[in-house]
Amino acid sequence: MTASSHDVVVVGAGIVGAACALECARRGMRVTVLDRDVIGGGSTAAGMGHIVVMDDSPAQFALTQYSRQLWNELRDDLPAEVEFERSGTIWVAADEEEMEEVRRKHSYYTSRGVNAEIVNSAELAILEPNLRRGLAGGLLVPDDGVLYPPCAASFLIERAKAQGVAIHLGKAVQQIGRGRVRLSDGREISASVVVNATGAWAPELTPGLEIRRRKGHLVITDRYPGFVRHQLVELGYLKSAHSISSDSVAFNVQPRKTGQVLIGSSRQYGAESAEVEAEITAKMLQRAQYYMPGLAQLSAIRAWAGFRPATPDKLPLIGPAPEDPATYIAAGHEGLGITTSLATGRLIADQLTGADSSIPIGPYLPSRVAQEPSHV
Amino acid sequence: MTSAGREQFDVIVVGAGPAGIAAATRAAECGARVAVVDDNPALGGQIWRGGAEKAEDMQAREWMNRFQKVGPRLFPGTRVIGQQQSGMLLAEERDVPRTLRYRTLILATGARERFLPFPGWTLPNVMGAGGLQALVKSGLPIHEKRVVVAGSGPLLLAVAAYLRRHGAEIPLICEQTSWTRLAGFGFSLISHPGKIAQGLKLKLGLGFVPFAANCWPLAAQGFDRLESVLVSRNGEKQEIACDYLACGFHLVPNNELAALLGCELRGGFVAVDDFLRTSVPAVYCAGELTGIGGVELAVVEGEIAGLAAAGDESAARALFGNHRKLQKFVSSLARAFAPREELKSLSSPETIVCRCEDVTFARMGGHASSRAAKLHTRCGMGPCQGRVCGPAMEFLFSWEAASVRPPVFPARVASLSGMETELEVESDRTTGGTR
Numbered sequence: 151m152t153a154s155s156h157d158v159v160v161v162g163a164g165i166v167g168a169a170c171a172l173e174c175a176r177r178g179m180r181v182t183v184l185d186r187d188v189i190g191g192g193s194t195a196a197g198m199g200h201i202v203v204m205d206d207s208p209a210q211f212a213l214t215q216y217s218r219q220l221w222n223e224l225r226d227d228l229p230a231e232v233e234f235e236r237s238g239t240i241w242v243a244a245d246e247e248e249m250e251e252v253r254r255k256h257s258y259y260t261s262r263g264v265n266a267e268i269v270n271s272a273e274l275a276i277l278e279p280n281l282r283r284g285l286a287g288g289l290l291v292p293d294d295g296v297l298y299p300p301c302a303a304s305f306l307i308e309r310a311k312a313q314g315v316a317i318h319l320g321k322a323v324q325q326i327g328r329g330r331v332r333l334s335d336g337r338e339i340s341a342s343v344v345v346n347a348t349g350a351w352a353p354e355l356t357p358g359l360e361i362r363r364r365k366g367h368l369v370i371t372d373r374y375p376g377f378v379r380h381q382l383v384e385l386g387y388l389k390s391a392h393s394i395s396s397d398s399v400a401f402n403v404q405p406r407k408t409g410q411v412l413i414g415s416s417r418q419y420g421a422e423s424a425e426v427e428a429e430i431t432a433k434m435l436q437r438a439q440y441y442m443p444g445l446a447q448l449s450a451i452r453a454w455a456g457f458r459p460a461t462p463d464k465l466p467l468i469g470p471a472p473e474d475p476a477t478y479i480a481a482g483h484e485g486l487g488i489t490t491s492l493a494t495g496r497l498i499a500d501q502l503t504g505a506d507s508s509i510p511i512g513p514y515l516p517s518r519v520a521q522e523p524s525h526v
Numbered sequence: 527m528t529s530a531g532r533e534q535f536d537v538i539v540v541g542a543g544p545a546g547i548a549a550a551t552r553a554a555e556c557g558a559r560v561a562v563v564d565d566n567p568a569l570g571g572q573i574w575r576g577g578a579e580k581a582e583d584m585q586a587r588e589w590m591n592r593f594q595k596v597g598p599r600l601f602p603g604t605r606v607i608g609q610q611q612s613g614m615l616l617a618e619e620r621d622v623p624r625t626l627r628y629r630t631l632i633l634a635t636g637a638r639e640r641f642l643p644f645p646g647w648t649l650p651n652v653m654g655a656g657g658l659q660a661l662v663k664s665g666l667p668i669h670e671k672r673v674v675v676a677g678s679g680p681l682l683l684a685v686a687a688y689l690r691r692h693g694a695e696i697p698l699i700c701e702q703t704s705w706t707r708l709a710g711f712g713f714s715l716i717s718h719p720g721k722i723a724q725g726l727k728l729k730l731g732l733g734f735v736p737f738a739a740n741c742w743p744l745a746a747q748g749f750d751r752l753e754s755v756l757v758s759r760n761g762e763k764q765e766i767a768c769d770y771l772a773c774g775f776h777l778v779p780n781n782e783l784a785a786l787l788g789c790e791l792r793g794g795f796v797a798v799d800d801f802l803r804t805s806v807p808a809v810y811c812a813g814e815l816t817g818i819g820g821v822e823l824a825v826v827e828g829e830i831a832g833l834a835a836a837g838d839e840s841a842a843r844a845l846f847g848n849h850r851k852l853q854k855f856v857s858s859l860a861r862a863f864a865p866r867e868e869l870k871s872l873s874s875p876e877t878i879v880c881r882c883e884d885v886t887f888a889r890m891g892g893h894a895s896s897r898a899a900k901l902h903t904r905c906g907m908g909p910c911q912g913r914v915c916g917p918a919m920e921f922l923f924s925w926e927a928a929s930v931r932p933p934v935f936p937a938r939v940a941s942l943s944g945m946e947t948e949l950e951v952e953s954d955r956t957t958g959g960t961r
Contacts (some may be wrong), residue, residue: 184913188898191952195901231902321896372936412940426932428610432944439943446940451909452931453942 156182156341159331160504161323161355164194165299166487167347168306170480174345175313177499182339183307183315183516186322190303193349193487196424198300198368198404198412200381201295201489202239203264205255209465209513214486216509217493222293224492231301233407239287239294239381240269240277242401242441243286248385252289256404259291266291272452288385296381296404299488301329306491312485325356329476330491343502345478346471350459352481356471359516361482363457367422367431368414372449375409382392384441401441411448413438415485417458419495426453468497468514478502479516534627535561535599537835538615539633540606543571544821545813547589549632549835550598550826556836560598560625563617565935569593571636572656573821575663589825601626606783607933610944613808616933623941630808630835633784633796634828639681639774640804640917643867643879643887644872646746647773655685655774662692669693672768674742674755676700679776679863681821687732689772696732697766700741700757702775703863708739711862741868744773747831758868770902776863778917779815785930794920794927800849801834801842802827812834817856826852870922879922880915882908896920896928909936 163185171183185191199223205211221234228234239330243249252268259266267290268279274288294470307317322334328344331339346356353359384401402414407444422429431453439445461467461482478501480494497514500507512518537553539546542564556559564571575585604619615626639654646652653661655675662668673694675686678701686696687712701708744753754767779795788796791807795817802810809924813824826849833842873879875888883904893899896906896919905919906912906928919925933942 185893188901190901191897232756287751319898369939369942428608428616428932428942428944431942435939435943439939446938446943448939449909449936450933450939450942451936452907453933454931461949 156180156339158182158343159184159339159341160345160347161185161326161331162192162194162347162349163189163303163307163317163319164347164349164487165190165303165306165491166480166483166494167345168303168310169491170345171317171495172310172348173311173495173499175310175315177503177505179499179502181310183310183317184321184323184333185317185319186334186463188319189317190353193456193458194299194303196366196368196454197299197458197485197488198414199297199299200239200404200490201297202381202486203259203291203294204486205258206464207513210486211258211262211277212509213229213465213490213493213514215262217490218294218494220496221295221297221489221494227304228297228302229426231298232305232491233298233301234291234295235297235405235407236295237380237405238290238292239383240274241289242281242292242384243288244272244384244386244475245286249286251385252287255289255310256401258291264291265293269298277341278382280442281382282441285408285441287348290380294381296406297488298406300514302488307435323355327474327477343476343478345480345498347480349481349483349487350457352459352467352479354476356474356479358472359467359479359481360462361459361467362419363421364460364484365416365418365424365455365457366485367416367426367434367453367455368412368413369431369435369450369453371411371413371445372451373409374411374448377409377444377448378403378405378442380405382441397430399430399437401437403442403445404436411445413445413450414472424455424457426455455510458484459487465513466490466494467516468494469501469511469516472517532605534629535559537561537632537832538563538626538628538630539632539634539832540564540615541571541636541813542566542569542600542602543636543813543824544574544586544589545636545824545828545831546571546632546634547574547593548825549634549812549832550828551589551593551596552829552832552841553632553836554596554598556723556833556838558836561601561628562598563604563606563615563626564932565603569602569604572660575660585821585825585847588726600653605935605937607935607937607941609787616941616944618935618937618941620937621941623938623944628808630810631787632810632812632828632831632835633787633789633804633815634811634813634824634831635780635783637777637779637817637818638913639677640776640778640865641773641914641920642775642872642918642921644743644745645874645877646748646752647743647901649746649748649752650750650879651748651752651769652746652771652773653700654682655772657889658772659685659688662689664868668770670695671770672697673770673809674698674700674743674757674766675772676702676755676757677774677776678702678865679774679859681774683732685772686735690732690735695801696735697768698757699735699737700743700759701737701739702742702866702869703739704866705739708860711858742866742872743771743773744872775865775869776822776859777814779818779820780863781815781936782911782913782930784809784811784815786934787930800846801839803834804833817853818859819852819856820859823849823852823855865921873922879918880905880908882910882915885915890919890923893923896923896925899923899925900928907942911936
């Protein structure tokens with residue numbers, strides 16, 4: 151392989167790498183994708199697969215809104231195994247204080263073109279009969295969806311292949327920089343640009359990136375069609391998930407197209423092994439049963455854990471590495487990588503081709519993290 | 527510890543088959559506080575199924591009586607679903623969670639039949655050989671039914687003999703291995719007179735039942751249920767009308783709990799030393815989990831593990847000689863009944879490989895590993911947790927086993943929620959705690 155044979159080498163065949171490869175190929179670049187393992191085998195395989203608009207910050211809102219729109223445009227093309235379903239999200243409010251948040255969120259979303267609907271306690275009970283009684287209500291965001299991430303990543307890779315992208319799996323990359331990629335087997339590949347899309351492992355290839363591994367657990371049940379109908383997230387999540395230092399759990403369940411119920415979520419820093427930990431799994435399930443008592447009786451068939459690539463300001467790094475213009479970063483998507491993958495691909499390709507982006511890219515540039523204090 | 531009522535055992539044995547019974551008995555005879563956990567309703571496991579009263583086998587009855595004399599605590603109908611923390615198992619007894627503490631743990635979780643996919647294998651009335659036997663034991667009428675028994679291994683003969691005693695007609699026993707390999711196996715039996723007797727006994731029960739080597743199922747046929755089996759017999763196709771096909775391609779170890787606890791595996795079997803210690807401190811392993819070797823080996827392994835776990839290493843050592851002799855049987859069994867290459871190409875593209883998730887053989891193509899196939903096809907992600915399709919995929923595609931995820935068996939969400947206080951109360955109530 152020679153320097154002229156590649157415009158772009160994407161390292162990482164997770165959903166973000168797949169989206170970057172596809173978008174770069176669409177713009178006429180010659181692209182190669184490398185992954186040490188399989189397609190979508192890292193954080194992509196560990197996550198829930200929620201396509202959701204979030205508003206922790208204006209920049210997060212802009213990115214998730216843009217990317218959700220891209221997913222919804224793609225909907226009719228997605229093959230059955232991607233299991234895309236426009237289930238909608240209900241942000242569940244336990245009490246009046248959380249209903250305040252529902253109203254704030256409602257006005258924020260609707261004033262920016264995202265459909266949302268406030269539901270009261272009685273309406274919530276009708277929409278989700280298995281939620282416990284006495285909850286205050288919630289915010290229904292009907293255009294959110296769920297999908298099965300590994301197959302979504304495969305779908306993007308297949309499309310990229312159709313655009314001429316080459317993919318090499320089982321190829322571990324040892325080092326990248328200045329337009330060169332060194333594989334663990336000693337081979338070297340040159341390219342005009344190397345995209346580091348290795349998610350939670352990105353700092354191993356680009357030292358200094360402010361990405362930490364935030365461990366999460368999930369449990370999936372046997373098939374119970376109709377038990378839960380929307381993606382449900384507690385708004386108490388705002389109180390717990392914002393804590394950047396300590397372990398936390400939150401109620402977050404999702405209906406799968408198979409009829410299975412996916413139960414989350416947990417957040418831990420400093421955990422090195424992806425081993426399932428009984429204690430935090432138990433806490434997470436207790437929280438879920440507090441909201442949905444009927445979950446107790448369901449049969450759980452599998453639990454697993456994985457790592458979110460977390461940044462201090464909860465926004466991904468999308469753009470050139472601070473000290474190496476030939477290395478682009480597309481990583482640090484925390485728990486939103488499935489949602490924001492498509493937008494990330496667009497923003498990377500926009501930057502590489504000098505095209506205007508649909509949303510301002512400033513908040514996602516890796517250079518902004520380097521300028522900010524490390525703990526926001 | 528402040529909670530005096532909490533149940534703690536010196537030795538917990540998981541599995542109440544021959545190895546587990548021997549392990550628990552020997553450990554209890556040494557004075558250890560022993561518990562045995564098994565998901566069946568009675569002692570015996572697959573091979574001595576049904577407890578002492580029902581045992582047709584002398585050895586089984588003797589061991590079960592000896593077991594009852596020293597009285598280890600038996601938790602029947604209880605499944606170990608994981609480890610809560612080091613030294614503490616999480617189990618479920620009819621949906622009720624229970625935690626059990628141990629100082630040493632002996633895994634004797636045995637083996638299950640290997641299934642290999644072929645066209646029609648998911649039709650009603652195509653069953654596991656051991657599975658059909660268990661159904662007949664629990665009342666399925668088999669009198670005057672025609673049952674083709676096919677696959678590989680000594681279990682086929684045992685099942686055929688059992689079905690015949692209960693009135694089934696066996697038109698053919700199809701053993702996939704060759705006569706040459708069988709002869710090699712027979713020859714190696716000369717050093718194991720007990721095995722020959724066992725073989726003869728089975729043979730007598732089988733009378734004139736036709737037995738074919740070099741013979742395996744090509745397809746199970748029928749409209750909405752099994753009507754006939756197409757077999758390859760010495761290279762010729764033969765169709766046999768039947769009501770049932772009892773099928774199993776030798777055995778694979780139930781290694782899920784061992785793998786989850788972190789025990790080192792070699793070729794799917796748990797690696798152990800002479801005292802049957804695994805790579806994980808305080809965890810022993812006995813029986814089919816260390817290598818498929820039959821009842822006699824399982825019993826002596828159970829004895830060694832039980833004695834060693836209870837601290838009587840010299841008594842354990844006294845059994846090493848016999849153990850080594852019986853162990854030779856493991857490799858001769860593995861050689862004799864290794865599935866032949868032709869079995870890899872039985873499936874058509876539409877043949878279901880994973881029954882839980884309806885994954886076809888065609889969809890498996892192109893994946894590089896069991897993990898890739900699992901992630902992208904859901905193969906092995908259903909409620910059987912890959913117990914059926916996993917070993918088949920490992921054989922068909924020469925893949926390494928996919929990693930094991932908890933729980934070891936599907937369990938209620940409540941049971942995984944580890945509500946500690948409830949668990950303690952539960953354990954106290956049922957074990958007569960003295961708080």
